[in-house]
Amino acid sequence: MSDLYERHRAVIPDWVALYYEDPVEITHGEGRYVWDAAGNRYLDFFGGILTTMTAHALPEVTKAVSEQAGRIVHSSTLYLNRPMVELAERVAALSGIPDARVFFTTSGTEANDTALLLATAYRRSNQILAMRNSYHGRSFSAVSITGNRAWSPTGLSPLQTLYVHGGVRTRGPYAALSDAQFTEACVADLEDLLGHTHDVAALIAEPVQGVGGFTSPPDGLYAAFREVLDRHGILWISDEVQTGWGRTGDHFWGWQAHAASGPPDILTFAKGIGNGMSLGGVVARADVMNCIDANSISTFGGSPVTAAAGLANLSYLLEHDLQGNARRVGGLLIERLRAIAAAVPAVREVRGRGLMIGVELVRPGTDEAFPEAATAVLEAAREGGLLIGKGGAHNTSVLRIAPPLSLTVAEAEEGASILERTLRSL
Structure with a gap:
């Protein structure tokens, strides 16, 4: 040892x-x-x-980090930050969300926590729908919407969380159904669940469940869910912390496998964009992002160094x-x-x-x-x-x-x- x-x-x-x-x-x-x-x-x-x-x-990223660190490492969001603005412009354009705004964080956990803050403030509700077997981070709010018991250490929560079927295709009560029948059964479960509650703020879902073992629903499930959510005014948060930036190959974002519904209301990201640097964030359309009516900043989110790394990494990813x-x-x-x-x-x-x-x-x-x-x-x-x-x-x-x-x-x-x-x- x-x-x-x-x-x-x-x-x-x-x-x-x-x-x-x-x-x-x-x-x-x-x-x-x-x-x-x-x-x-x-x-x-x-x-x-x-x-x-x-x-x-990666030479392009290490060079960008070194050069930016040689100029200034930190300033916070209280000052204009050119690398952060440039990265936000690129992420907003890539997100598919119209009139998008971007807020940077230091991790996926913090990004999901911010998304929950936005959704609950926008909808004036603390009720959240989450997927069974899900994982969204280790903060107090994130573990309260995590459907994988191994990663949720407490039942105490500021949120009321209701768990929906659909994230695991080959286990559970609908596993033997065809893809179309599976989707139909999960939508019916969602409809039934909403009949027993009111004023739900949002559904948060990973297009492919990461910690849950890389499970995913049939393509189009979240598009079918979205039809139900829209009728109730419920927001859709796509947790792209593990699925974003082209990792799934078929799509740049995991939500695009369910593209009939259009982009999510809120998208969260982290992990790969910084290629090891502590960089995450939230993208939302302007009316959702700007619904916060209190002061807020980020001390470390989108720092000049991490944003420079993100820009260099994203450029390399797209160019190659x-x-x-x-x-x-x-x-x-x-x-x-x-x-x-x-x-x-x-x-x-x-x-x-x-x-x-x-x-x-x-x-x-x-x-x-x-x-x-x-x-x-x-x-x-x-x-x-x-x-x-x-x-x-x-x-x-x-x-x-x-x-x-x-x-x-x-x-x-x-x-x-x-x-x-x-x-x-x-």
Whole structure:
């Protein structure tokens, strides 16, 4: 056990989890690879929880950060901030939301917290609809709308939260239905739920549930929900913290898989846009964003340095068509993993879009979650030189695969080969 681990345990809360029986200290990275303190190299298939979106030590981003830090690091939102305004202009244009306003935060949790503040103030209601198995952050308000029990430590809440079916396609009471029937049943559930309440502020939903194990509804579900929400004046918040910026390959934003409804009223983002820098935010149309009738600022949100990083990272992503790369390389990786899974009885399902892939493990011959197997694969993959994540509603039995979007075909095959060896060892 390392000295650093002992020091960590002495000063960091017990509930701050660490991966691996022998935790790893990552010291540096380049491209899609990272190195630990012992000099071991790993192919990174998790990107610091989907946050290193383009590549480790991307020269364009490190140059932008260094140059901006050499000028000024911080000023707060009380002063004009050119990098923040320029990034806000680009994000607003990309969001699809008309007459959009952008507020920057330091994390996805804070972005979702802000979205809840906006929705409840706009609608003058503290009632929120959320999806079962969802995850929206670790603040007091965010855990109160998180439908994944493993990540919601308290039932105390400033909000009244009602949970809706639909975020998990292949489990639950509607799993055996066709996609059309599944959507119809979930809409009927939503209609019924709204018949028992009043003045709901908003529905918040991840287009693909991240911590929940990369589950998603059939395309068009949230468009069908939107028809119901609009009749009641209820806002739609799309949590794009993990799905945004082209990670799903097919779309730039996850909500676009449900595009018949048009853009959401509020969109939240974080993680990948800063490529490791603490950068998140909220986009909303002007009447919603400007409904706050009290003073508000952000000390650190949209700082000159993080905004400069976001601008450089976004430019690189668009100029190199990393969304297209996620679609092409991710499609190949998913098919490769499905071929591997066909020979592994413990794999229930390989699912995902683009470079956002989940491998769900169960006890062979059953639908029972198999968290011990997920932990074993996580450990064995690390020993083989690959870093992956895990999650899911059923005792973290889903392997989470989300490499930087610049992943090459050769690197995808390298990672798949390591996973093949570890899965077959089960």
